[in-house]
Amino acid sequence: MSRPWRDAWPLAARADDRNHWVTGTCWLYCRRRDVRVLWIGSVTTPGATGDVYGCGPCVAELAHMARVQAHERDRIPDHPEGSTSARWAKER
Numbered sequence: 001m002s003r004p005w006r007d008a009w010p011l012a013a014r015a016d017d018r019n020h021w022v023t024g025t026c027w028l029y030c031r032r033r034d035v036r037v038l039w040i041g042s043v044t045t046p047g048a049t050g051d052v053y054g055c056g057p058c059v060a061e062l063a064h065m066a067r068v069q070a071h072e073r074d075r076i077p078d079h080p081e082g083s084t085s086a087r088w089a090k091e092r
């Protein structure tokens with residue numbers, strides 16, 4: 001099955017592109033402080049809600065992991081989470 005959209009995903013955000021980057025702590029893998037970070041979403045724990053920021057390399061790694069997971073879903077027939085294309089269709 002042809003899935004041209006799968007290989008045409010946009011690049012992950014990069015520091016100081018047109019997104020709203022700020023200087024702060026990376027909440028993802030590197031945990032560095034005083035680096036350029038981008039708000040990527042919020043997290044809710046049993047006791048608090050917080051804003052999650054990631055630096056350029058960590059945002060790129062996160063995007064890579066999401067893409068690998070999407071490929072895995074599409075590779076396995078009848079994957080319990082459904083194929084990425086089916087999920088996209090459902091969300092739109």
Ligand SMILES: [Zn+2]
Nearest residue numbers: 026030055058
């Ligand atoms: Zn980082």
